[in-house]
Amino acid sequence: MKRIESPQNALVKHWKKLVTNRKERDKSGEYIIEGFHLVEEALKNKEQIVQIIVREGVDLPLLWDIDEVTLVEVTQPIAKELAETETSQGIFAHCKQYQVEDADKLKWKKFLLVDAVQDPGNIGTMIRTADAAGLDAVVLGKGCADAYNPKTLRSAQGSHFHIPVVRGELAEWIEDLKENGVKVYGTALQEAVEYTAVETGNSFALIVGNEGSGIHPQLLGKTDQNVIIPIFGQAESLNVAVATGILLYQFVK
Amino acid sequence: MKRIESPQNALVKHWKKLVTNRKERDKSGEYIIEGFHLVEEALKNKEQIVQIIVREGVDLPLLWDIDEVTLVEVTQPIAKELAETETSQGIFAHCKQYQVEDADKLKWKKFLLVDAVQDPGNIGTMIRTADAAGLDAVVLGKGCADAYNPKTLRSAQGSHFHIPVVRGELAEWIEDLKENGVKVYGTALQEAVEYTAVETGNSFALIVGNEGSGIHPQLLGKTDQNVIIPIFGQAESLNVAVATGILLYQFVK
Numbered sequence: 001m002k003r004i005e006s007p008q009n010a011l012v013k014h015w016k017k018l019v020t021n022r023k024e025r026d027k028s029g030e031y032i033i034e035g036f037h038l039v040e041e042a043l044k045n046k047e048q049i050v051q052i053i054v055r056e057g058v059d060l061p062l063l064w065d066i067d068e069v070t071l072v073e074v075t076q077p078i079a080k081e082l083a084e085t086e087t088s089q090g091i092f093a094h095c096k097q098y099q100v101e102d103a104d105k106l107k108w109k110k111f112l113l114v115d116a117v118q119d120p121g122n123i124g125t126m127i128r129t130a131d132a133a134g135l136d137a138v139v140l141g142k143g144c145a146d147a148y149n150p151k152t153l154r155s156a157q158g159s160h161f162h163i164p165v166v167r168g169e170l171a172e173w174i175e176d177l178k179e180n181g182v183k184v185y186g187t188a189l190q191e192a193v194e195y196t197a198v199e200t201g202n203s204f205a206l207i208v209g210n211e212g213s214g215i216h217p218q219l220l221g222k223t224d225q226n227v228i229i230p231i232f233g234q235a236e237s238l239n240v241a242v243a244t245g246i247l248l249y250q251f252v253k
Numbered sequence: 254m255k256r257i258e259s260p261q262n263a264l265v266k267h268w269k270k271l272v273t274n275r276k277e278r279d280k281s282g283e284y285i286i287e288g289f290h291l292v293e294e295a296l297k298n299k300e301q302i303v304q305i306i307v308r309e310g311v312d313l314p315l316l317w318d319i320d321e322v323t324l325v326e327v328t329q330p331i332a333k334e335l336a337e338t339e340t341s342q343g344i345f346a347h348c349k350q351y352q353v354e355d356a357d358k359l360k361w362k363k364f365l366l367v368d369a370v371q372d373p374g375n376i377g378t379m380i381r382t383a384d385a386a387g388l389d390a391v392v393l394g395k396g397c398a399d400a401y402n403p404k405t406l407r408s409a410q411g412s413h414f415h416i417p418v419v420r421g422e423l424a425e426w427i428e429d430l431k432e433n434g435v436k437v438y439g440t441a442l443q444e445a446v447e448y449t450a451v452e453t454g455n456s457f458a459l460i461v462g463n464e465g466s467g468i469h470p471q472l473l474g475k476t477d478q479n480v481i482i483p484i485f486g487q488a489e490s491l492n493v494a495v496a497t498g499i500l501l502y503q504f505v506k
Contacts, residue, residue, distance in 0.1 A: 121374065125492045134485025155492070162487035196506065232387025232505060234415035238498065239378045239408070245495035246502045252485060253449065 031148035041158035055079035055090030108136035111205035116143030124155025125241035131159035133248040141170035186223035284401035294411030308332035308343030361389035364458035369396030377408025378494035384412035386501040394423035439476035448480040
C-alpha cells in the first residue's frame with residue numbers, strides 16, 4: 001500500500017481542498033467522503049472511486065471487496081486534516097462526481113427539482129428522501145448548497161451512490177420535462193390544491209424551494225399544478241426536507 | 254431601559270450559561286432564544302418572558318407590544334458572547350420553560366413521543382412538524398437532545414411557543430395513554446403494518462426513535478401497533494424527522 005507522510009504532499013493538499021472548497025470540487029469533478037458506511041456504499045460501484053484513504057492503524061473490514069481499488073495509507077495528522085468530526089473513523093474515499101449522460105435522462109420518470117435550498121443538511125436529507133421514495137433523479141438548481149459538501153454527503157447517508165444528483169437550469173428542465181409529457185408540480189401557498197387531491201401516476205416532477213422564500217415565482221408560473229400541504233397548528237411552514245418527504249410519499253403511493 | 258456594560262455582570266454570566274449549558278437550563282428552568290422571529294413568537298405569550306435583551310443600536314419593531322416586558326440593553330461584546338451565529342440580529346429573550354400541569358394533560362389527544370433522538374436539529378424539526386400537524390404535545394424521553402438547546406430552538410422556528418414540549422419516562426407515558434384509551438403506534442422494521450393501512454381516528458400517540466437504533470425494544474413491545482414506511486429505492490432508512498412528518502400527516506389526514 002502506498003503511504004503518505006508529508007502534509008505538504010500535493011495529493012494531500014488536493015484532498016483537503018476537496019473537503020473545504022466548492023471551487024476545487026467543481027473544477028476537478030471530484031469529492032471526498034468519510035466513514036465506513038459511506039466508503040462501503042461507494043465500493044458498490046468501484047468506478048467512481050479514485051482511491052481509498054486509510055489512517056495508519058485503521059483496519060479495513062475483511063468482507064470489503066477492494067480488488068483493483070487503490071489504497072493510500074496516511075499518518076494521523078494528515079487524517080485529522082481531512083476529518084469532518086473529532087470522532088473520525090479514519091477512513092475516506094476520493095471519488096468522482098456523477099456525470100449525467102443524455103441517454104440516462106430519457107429513462108427517468110420521477111424527478112425532484114430543488115430551487116435555491118441553501119442548507120447542505122436539507123439538501124442531503126432531500127437526496128436521501130428522494131432515494132427512499134424511489135425517484136430517478138434529483139436536479140439542483142441555482143442557489144442550492146453543493147451536493148458534494150461534506151455536510152450534504154453526511155446527511156444523504158450514501159444516497160449519492162443510489163440516485164443521480166445533477167445540476168441544472170430549472171426553467172429549462174421544466175420545459176423539457178413538459179415536452180416529454182412529465183407533469184410538473186410546484187409547492188406554493190396560493191393558487192394551489194391540497195396535496196392529497198393530486199393523482200400523479202407513474203411519472204412526475206416535484207419542485208421544492210428555498211427555506212425562506214419558497215420557489216422563485218418565474219418557475220412557479222411554469223408548473224402544471226401547484227400543491228400545498230395544510231398546516232393544522234400554528235407553525236408557519238414545514239421544514240423543506242420534511243415537506244419533500246410528505247409530498248413524495250403521497251405522490252409515489 | 255436598564256443597561257449592562259460589564260461582561261462580568263452576574264446576569265450576563267447566567268445568560269451565557271443558559272446558551273451553552275444544559276445543566277444551567279435544567280436547574281433554572283429557563284433558556285435563551287435569539288432573533289426577531291423567535292422573540293416575536295415569544296411575545297405572543299408574555300408570561301413566559303423574563304426579559305428581552307437588546308444589543309445597543311438595535312431598534313425594536315414599532316409594532317411589537319412590549320408593555321410590561323422588561324428590556325435590557327447590552328453592549329456589542331456582551332451580545333456577541335450570547336450569539337449563536339456570526340450574523341446575529343442582536344436581539345434575545347430570556348424565557349421560562351413550559352411547565353406541564355396535570356389538568357392540561359387530560360385535554361390532549363394527539364401525541365408525539367420521542368425516544369433517544371440525539372440530534373438537536375432533528376428534535377427541533379420534529380417539534381415544528383408536530384405543531385404543523387396540529388398535535389397537542391411532544392414528549393421527549395431519555396437520551397433526547399435538550400428541547401432548549403439553541404440548535405433545537407432554531408430548527409423549531411418558534412413552535413416551542415405553540416405546542417407543549419415535556420420530558421417524560423416513555424414507558425410510563427405509554428401505559429397512561431393506553432389506560433386513557435389513546436392508541437399507541439411505534440415505528441419498526443419488523444412485525445409492522447404499512448403506515449397507509451392505519452386508521453388512527455381522533456386520538457393517537459406516535460413513538461419515533463433514535464437515528465441509528467430506532468425505538469428501544471422494551472418500548473416497542475408496549476405499543477398497540479407498529480408501523481413501517483416502505484423504502485422504494487436503495488436508502489436504508491429515512492431521516493427521523495422526515496419519517497415523523499410522513500407518519501403524522503398520514504395520521505391526521
